[in-house]
Amino acid sequence: MEKNEKINVMKIIDPYIGKSKGVLTLGRFLAALSAIIALIPFYDIWKILKAALDGGERSEMSSLGWQAVIFTAVSMILYICALWCTHIAAMRVQANMRSSLMRRILTLPLGVFDQAGTGKLRRIFNGAASAAETYIAHNLPDKAAAAATPMGLLVLFVIFDWKLGLICLIPVILAFACMMRTKGKVIQQKMSEYQNALDVMSSEATEYVRGISVVKIFGQSVDSFHRFKRSIDDYSSWSVTYTKLMRPSMVGYLTFVNAIFAFIAAAAFVLIKGEITNDIILDFTYYIIVTPLLTVTLSKIAYSGEQEMTLIDALRRISGILEIEPLPDAENKAVPKDDSITLDNVKFRYKENSEMVLKGLSIDIRAGEHIALVGPSGGGKSTAAALISRFFDVTEGAIYVGGVNIKDIPQKELMKKISFVFQNSNLLKTSILENVRLARPDASEKEVMKALEAAQCMDIINKLPNGIHTVIGSKGTYLSGGEKQRITIARAILKNAPILILDEATAFADPDNEALVQAAMEELSKGKTLIMIAHRLSTVTNADRIYVLDDGVVAESGDHEELMQKKGIYAKMFDDYTRSAEWRIRR
Amino acid sequence: MIEKLMRKYALSDRGAADMIKACFCVAFTNIVLMLPVAVLYKLIKDMMDNALSKSKLPMYLIMCLAVIILMAVAHYIQYNASFLATYTESGVRRISLAEKIRKLPHSFFGKKDLTDLTTTMMGDCTQVETAASHWIPEMIGSLISTVVISATMFIFFDWRMALACFWVVPVSFFAIWLSSGMEKKPPNIIRRQCLNWKKAFRSVWNQSRTSVLTIIRISIWKVLIKRSKMLKSRHSMLR
Numbered sequence: 046m047e048k049n050e051k052i053n054v055m056k057i058i059d060p061y062i063g064k065s066k067g068v069l070t071l072g073r074f075l076a077a078l079s080a081i082i083a084l085i086p087f088y089d090i091w092k093i094l095k096a097a098l099d100g101g102e103r104s105e106m107s108s109l110g111w112q113a114v115i116f117t118a119v120s121m122i123l124y125i126c127a128l129w130c131t132h133i134a135a136m137r138v139q140a141n142m143r144s145s146l147m148r149r150i151l152t153l154p155l156g157v158f159d160q161a162g163t164g165k166l167r168r169i170f171n172g173a174a175s176a177a178e179t180y181i182a183h184n185l186p187d188k189a190a191a192a193a194t195p196m197g198l199l200v201l202f203v204i205f206d207w208k209l210g211l212i213c214l215i216p217v218i219l220a221f222a223c224m225m226r227t228k229g230k231v232i233q234q235k236m237s238e239y240q241n242a243l244d245v246m247s248s249e250a251t252e253y254v255r256g257i258s259v260v261k262i263f264g265q266s267v268d269s270f271h272r273f274k275r276s277i278d279d280y281s282s283w284s285v286t287y288t289k290l291m292r293p294s295m296v297g298y299l300t301f302v303n304a305i306f307a308f309i310a311a312a313a314f315v316l317i318k319g320e321i322t323n324d325i326i327l328d329f330t331y332y333i334i335v336t337p338l339l340t341v342t343l344s345k346i347a348y349s350g351e352q353e354m355t356l357i358d359a360l361r362r363i364s365g366i367l368e369i370e371p372l373p374d375a376e377n378k379a380v381p382k383d384d385s386i387t388l389d390n391v392k393f394r395y396k397e398n399s400e401m402v403l404k405g406l407s408i409d410i411r412a413g414e415h416i417a418l419v420g421p422s423g424g425g426k427s428t429a430a431a432l433i434s435r436f437f438d439v440t441e442g443a444i445y446v447g448g449v450n451i452k453d454i455p456q457k458e459l460m461k462k463i464s465f466v467f468q469n470s471n472l473l474k475t476s477i478l479e480n481v482r483l484a485r486p487d488a489s490e491k492e493v494m495k496a497l498e499a500a501q502c503m504d505i506i507n508k509l510p511n512g513i514h515t516v517i518g519s520k521g522t523y524l525s526g527g528e529k530q531r532i533t534i535a536r537a538i539l540k541n542a543p544i545l546i547l548d549e550a551t552a553f554a555d556p557d558n559e560a561l562v563q564a565a566m567e568e569l570s571k572g573k574t575l576i577m578i579a580h581r582l583s584t585v586t587n588a589d590r591i592y593v594l595d596d597g598v599v600a601e602s603g604d605h606e607e608l609m610q611k612k613g614i615y616a617k618m619f620d621d622y623t624r625s626a627e628w629r630i631r632r
Numbered sequence: 633m634i635e636k637l638m639r640k641y642a643l644s645d646r647g648a649a650d651m652i653k654a655c656f657c658v659a660f661t662n663i664v665l666m667l668p669v670a671v672l673y674k675l676i677k678d679m680m681d682n683a684l685s686k687s688k689l690p691m692y693l694i695m696c697l698a699v700i701i702l703m704a705v706a707h708y709i710q711y712n713a714s715f716l717a718t719y720t721e722s723g724v725r726r727i728s729l730a731e732k733i734r735k736l737p738h739s740f741f742g743k744k745d746l747t748d749l750t751t752t753m754m755g756d757c758t759q760v761e762t763a764a765s766h767w768i769p770e771m772i773g774s775l776i777s778t779v780v781i782s783a784t785m786f787i788f789f790d791w792r793m794a795l796a797c798f799w800v801v802p803v804s805f806f807a808i809w810l811s812s813g814m815e816k817k818p819p820n821i822i823r824r825q826c827l828n829w830k831k832a833f834r835s836v837w838n839q840s841r842t843s844v845l846t847i848i849r850i851s852i853w854k855v856l857i858k859r860s861k862m863l864k865s866r867h868s869m870l871r
Contacts, residue, residue, distance in 0.1 A: 066751075094807065127650075136640035214809070246726075250730075253730060270730065273730060274727055274730070277723050277726045277727055277730075278723060280723070281719060281720060281722065281723030284722070285719050285720065286714060288711075288715045288716055288719060289716070292708070292711055292712075295707075295711055296704055296707045296708050296711055299707045300700060300702075300703050300704040300707055301664055303668065303703055304668075304698070304700050304703070305668075306668035306671055306672050306699075307668070307671075307696035307700055309672065309675070310671060310672070310675050310692050310696055311692075311696070313675055313679065313692075314682060314684075314686070314689050314692070317679075317684065320682070321680075321684060325679070326676065326679050326680060330676060331677070334674050348861070406647065475713050481846075524699075537853050600640065615756070
């Protein structure tokens with residue numbers, strides 16, 4: 046960890062604590078108190094030893110013994126109370142953290158969810174919340190105890206025989222020196238390389254699982270498996286290197302921390318001069334009994350960093366997401382005049398310093414016009430559509446809807462104006478009725494039925510056990526990709542927004558579905574401004590205007606006839622397409 | 633036994649064998665950690681007999697060095713057995729998991745959230761890794777060493793002292809066993825409080841493990857007290 050990167054954990058947790066702050070402080074105080082009280086029995090032991098050696102009263106010894114037992118019990122009860130307090134605070138923090146993160150998520154640009162993946166977001170947030178919980182519930186009280194113990198110990202050490210006490214501290218210092226080595230620069234660097242190997246492995250794992258359908262269809266281990274295997278091997282070898290690197294320090298630490306006995310033995314020869322009195326025996330016995338406590342305390346301190354590292358890591362992941370600025374909502378609150386769309390020299394890149402995806406895109410779409418975006422994949426079609434719905438803000442240039450810059454249109458207004466149907470349609474795990482109704486929560490069941498009918502969904506509804514009340518995803522009711530898309534089209538029909546963005550699904554498995562989706566889309570786009578991102582050219586021939594996007598700019602535009610006459614990119618694409626289609630039919 | 637371990641902790645043949653080895657290494661290390669007590673016992677004994685002359689210095693020097701070297705070796709072996717072996721094993725586990733996923737029916741991938749699947753695959757592996765390298769050998773190993781040490785103490789020392797040392801072990805195990813079922817059930821407020829108890833007991837158990845070592849040292853007392861009486865009588869005789 047670099048110094049400047051150091052995160053003050055308490056500062057981050059602070060806003061989430063709220064009223065529980067007092068409880069947390071109390072818990073930490075109780076834990077420290079418990080640690081101090083736990084040391085008192087050791088003083089009793091000294092007194093018992095003294096009494097035994099000096100031939101004191103038996104009753105005195107047993108009363109001292111009971112005193113030790115009582116203090117131990119008190120210390121334990123205090124510790125439990127401390128844990129209760131910190132758990133209350135921890136639960137509060139966890140709950141507050143979750144709800145405030147969820148609220149924050151709602152303000153993020155829509156595009157973030159596509160980019161980061163919803164699963165990952167969920168994992169990061171949940172991970173951070175539970176790491177914070179463990180940290181507050183267990184580490185904070187233990188840290189308080191670990192801080193209090195050495196002070197008490199030092200008193201116990203020095204008041205009886207400071208020379209012996211200091212000699213006992215020598216191995217402790219050596220052990221700490223070993224521990225410090227693990228925090229050195231070289232090891233830190235190795236640690237970060239190890240972390241990288243872990244990250245690479247995770248992303249390769251995702252790739253592998255994603256690619257598995259392909260792997261299965263072709264029935265063989267393909268490249269993705271080898272890459273994944275290599276990343277696993279890399280990770281293993283990094284782990285092994287790292288462990289080997291840590292080995293001398295760890296072994297040294299453990300040996301020194303347990304070597305106090307040798308120093309006591311040596312002290313016996315150095316310190317004892319002349320006759321051995323009872324007092325000397327008393328001191329040595331006492332130190333023999335007390336020094337293991339030092340070992341325990343040390344280990345606690347040595348390992349306490351681990352949990353903190355986990356939490357810091359989790360918090361860093363969160364801040365990576367929270368750093369994404371929410372798109373500023375409109376200040377001017379302008380309302381679009383009509384349903385036209387203008388892209389004015391739009392440039393866009395996903396991340397700073399990365400390559401521009403759109404390099405000066407200018408498109409004019411009149412209200413009610415049907416246009417199609419075509420072109421090779423990676424040409425910027427989907428990005429352009431995402432920018433119109435303001436998933437992200439443009440890097441340069443501007444987008445106007447109805448003559449108004451979309452940055453000046455309140456998010457709600459813009460969403461009323463535009464509806465979109467994507468390639469991968471997401472349905473929530475609830476009834477079809479509710480899924481369609483998301484578009485307009487006040488819609489009646491009848492209206493929903495009408496929308497479903499218009500979207501050619503009746504065959505889906507009819508085959509489901511409870512009709513539109515069937516919960517999707519439950520008890521084996523799964524819909525195919527095309528079926529899902531038709532349901533989302535019904536959603537868009539119900540919303541009835543004047544501007545429509547369709548990201549046409551790529552190849553469907555069955556032609557029936559394709560025809561139905563086609564019909565549903567036609568129904569939907571009647572009398573609306575339509576932007577269609579087309580992957581198959583058969584659907585675009587009717588469009589009023591076709592834009593061919595290549596490498597982030599408009600390469601050609603015009604209607605089907607014009608473009609065919611130009612004999613440019615489009616004509617070539619169309620020829621290729623018809624040939625492949627014919628080939629498919631003949632076969 | 634090996635097969636049972638393999639199933640329970642998702643280990644390969646070698647992994648299971650390694651885990652058993654790691655357990656024994658932990659036990660061995662713990663027993664080696666008792667040797668300093670023997671040295672100190674001898675020291676106190678010599679002091680009480682007033683027999684701690686300079687001529688014994690070489691003997692103590694050799695004893696201490698030997699014990700320290702033995703401890704270092706034991707820790708080295710244990711470190712290798714638990715950490716190196718598990719990290720090698722973890723690679724094997726991940727790859728076999730990947731193979732398994734490849735063989736799942738195709739329909740499975742349409743139904744399951746792939747991100748979840750990946751998370752499960754990687755996250756669980758890391759967890760199993762930590763458990764296999766840190767907790768399981770530590771736990772089983774210390775169980776073995778505690779049994780061995782306590783048995784020798786019951787035999788060679790006063791059984792009442794031994795009992796006083798070791799009553800914490802079964803009690804804490806009982807407490808952990810009692811509460812271990814609770815985590816599986818859905819938590820309500822009472823159970824949550826019970827879990828706090830469990831955590832408290834756990835920490836007590838951790839402390840008791842070291843206090844066992846401490847209290848063993850205290851068993852020197854018994855001898856001590858006897859000797860001190862002798863010493864006193866000797867003193868009074870001199871006077």
